[in-house]
Amino acid sequence: MGFYLRTSLKAGPFRFNLSPSGLGVSAGIPGFRVGTGPRGNYIRVAGLGTTYFGSQAPVPSSRGWQPSAPPSVRPDGVIMRELSGTPVQHLVAVHPSDLVNQIRTAAQRRWMWPWLTAAIALLALVTAPYGLILAVAGVPAVLWLRQRDLARRSVVVFYQVDDTPAANYERFTGSGGFVSRVQRVWHAEAEGALHTPYQQKVNAGAGSLIRRSLGSLDLAGPPVLVTNIAVPSLHGTGRSVYFLPDRVLIRHGRHYADLPYAAINAHVQPQRFIETETPPTDAPCVGTTWQYANKSGGPDRRFKNNRQLPIMLYGRLTLTGPQGLLMVWDFSRADVAASLAESLNRMR
Structure with a gap:
């Protein structure tokens, strides 16, 4: 269908792949990757209903209803x-739903790598000229933390949409x-x-x-x-x-x-x-x-x-x-x- 984009997704250092046996995940650098699986979220939408496979249990909400903003x-x-x-x-x-719980949790997580970058830059200025060594040594740490932030702020979901829902969604995305x-x-x-x-x-x-x-x-x-x-x-x-x-x-x-x-x-x-x-x-x-x-x-x-x-x-x-x-x-x-x-x- 036209609304499908890819069968391999990347979140930080992790790559998720969809195969007939399920979802697989690998991590590493080009030329060297370590894999395991299946993991992640897989949602199948067909004419008989929706089947959801996730990796995190739902968390009940205790918040009650409140009215909208007054005039x-x-x-x-x-x-x-x-x-x-x-x-x-x-x-x-x-x-x-489990999916919304994961999205809400990921959205609440804050980026940490900009704070580490600012801390390293400040220390490099304070300790100049030796701070240059600290700045160079801190680059790998910043890159690693950025990849970790990307992974923590990502929710990976593979969709398989069939039958009538697929036709309706195809018309929707192409409307x-x-x-x-x-x-x-x-x-x-x-x-x-x-x-x-x-x-x-x-x-x-x-x-x-x-x-x-x-x-x-x-x-x-x-x-x-x-x-x-x-x-x-x-x-x-x-x-x-x-x-x-x-x-x-x-x-x-x-x-x-x-x-x-x-x-x-x-x-x-x-x-x-x-x-x-x-x-x-x-x-x-x-x-x-x-x-x-x-x-x-x-x-x-x-x-x-x-x-x-x-x-x-x-x-x-x-x-x-x-x-x-x-x-x-x-x-x-x-x-x-x-x-x-x-x-x-x-x-x-």
Whole structure:
């Protein structure tokens, strides 16, 4: 299938290989490697269900549910409702999956080699000129520690996807959302209604305000996950969604949670947006307005430098779930958002 990338994965000094007998792992340098196996994680997704083979037992979570962030009030009186839903760390089930436990553990581990590098450099400066010998001798230690950090911050997973799930995932990874060129993606973080005439006047006559951040989409997957497949991914500021063959991973900072596709609802709708920045060229302009608009829609001439603004038509993708999940994304191409929603709902 097209979503498969490789049968050999590297994490630090370790190389994992998939063979008919299972997973094997080796470590060493080119020309000299020591191997053992099978180890790691192997997930088989087929029409009859998901089979998971791991190397670490699940750890129950004791954290309870907490509500999402309360609304915030801007200086102009506009109440902004956060579009973040339940915090990611509270979406974790009572018995989270083994895979998510390993990803969360790996993500929490910090890089140690930069600290060793800084310590060696400081000692080399303090003890100069003899510190040069210390710096040269410390290079192998830094390289070894970096490889160790890479291994400790990596979760190796081999996927085998068959039957109907393979066909659905093939369509997903090849859908318009991740193959077509969409010029811009935004993560909508908060929304607030504009009620008073003054609030609407100074906001180009809009009915609501959107706080958003620039996002992106790719097929990279989580930074700590080393896998043999392409992973469709949506990224915002400190927040990402990863679509694996058998589940959806949600990241906020270093916190991860997973949900089955059956618990994800994808909705798409057209979104008219008054653009104050340079508009993307792949989105249609459906009208214009003024930065300071009067009640009739014309320019309020009491304001200087009252520029004309384009009204763009975007596509809004909303992800919701019964556990309080809420994530909102705007795409400069509405057909890309529609393609993603269709592919997601097909994975249910």
